Amino acid sequence: SQTIHQWPATLVQPVGSPLSLECTVEGTSNPNLYWYRQAAGRGLQLLFYSVGIGQISSEVPQNLSASRPQDRQFILSSKKLLLSDSGFYLCAWSVRGGVPEAFFGQGTRLTVV
Amino acid sequence: QQQVKQSPQSLIVQKGGISIINCAYENTAFDYFPWYQQFPGKGPALLIAIRPDVSEKKEGRFTISFNKSAKQFSLHIMDSQPGDSATYFCAAIVARAGGTSYGKLTFGQGTILTVHP
Numbered sequence: 001s002q003t004i005h006q007w008p009a010t011l012v013q014p015v016g017s018p019l020s021l022e023c024t025v026e027g028t029s030n031p032n033l034y035w036y037r038q039a040a041g042r043g044l045q046l047l048f049y050s051v052g053i054g055q056i057s058s059e060v061p062q063n064l065s066a067s068r069p070q071d072r073q074f075i076l077s078s079k080k081l082l083l084s085d086s087g088f089y090l091c092a093w094s095v096r097g098g099v100p101e102a103f104f105g106q107g108t109r110l111t112v113v
Numbered sequence: 114q115q116q117v118k119q120s121p122q123s124l125i126v127q128k129g130g131i132s133i134i135n136c137a138y139e140n141t142a143f144d145y146f147p148w149y150q151q152f153p154g155k156g157p158a159l160l161i162a163i164r165p166d167v168s169e170k171k172e173g174r175f176t177i178s179f180n181k182s183a184k185q186f187s188l189h190i191m192d193s194q195p196g197d198s199a200t201y202f203c204a205a206i207v208a209r210a211g212g213t214s215y216g217k218l219t220f221g222q223g224t225i226l227t228v229h230p
């Protein structure tokens with residue numbers, strides 16, 4: 001069966017520090033991968049998606065970037081965090097060309113102080 | 114045109130009652146409509162989904178009703194239980210082959226459901 005791992009679960013970082021959140025998917029190949037951000041425990045905003053290694057599309061301009069160095073690995077990064085980067089970050093995957101639902105990881109609660 | 118509007122923002126139901134959450138969309142290219150359930154501090158989990166070629170889908174106590182002409186769909190939770198207390202999100206996607214959505218979901222803003230014992 002497929003599983004998605006996302007870490008860390010919580011993170012407190014000072015303003016101006018770098019960020020690296022990692023997500024890996026097991027049990028599938030060539031997944032579509034996504035990073036979402038959820039503010040104030042409510043709506044989900046798509047930040048990045050990837051359909052293959054090295055292929056990243058950004059949905060909104062921001063202080064963050066994403067990379068996909070391996071087929072089932074997706075990384076969210078920032079060189080210098082802002083207070084406004086605080087939120088709940090969720091990685092998700094879907095089957096390319098298959099069932100269209102996305103399956104989410106457990107999320108990372110990021111607090112920038 | 115990509116928006117999905119969800120209501121109500123919050124809902125309080127007594128145990129055993131029926132919870133109803135509504136969503137409306139504009140983009141007629143959407144062709145798959147999943148619902149997600151999210152508990153505090155956790156990622157959303159897929160609950161149930163429907164395609165627009167059917168008007169209703171039922172899985173246990175959860176039912177999706179779909180009105181294609183009105184571009185509306187709703188989630189009904191029968192015999193609501195305190196364990197159903199969570200945030201519910203409707204979503205929409207252009208899933209058909211050849212589409213360029215790449216599986217990107219458009220989410221509603223969520224409904225916080227509280228079921229009192």
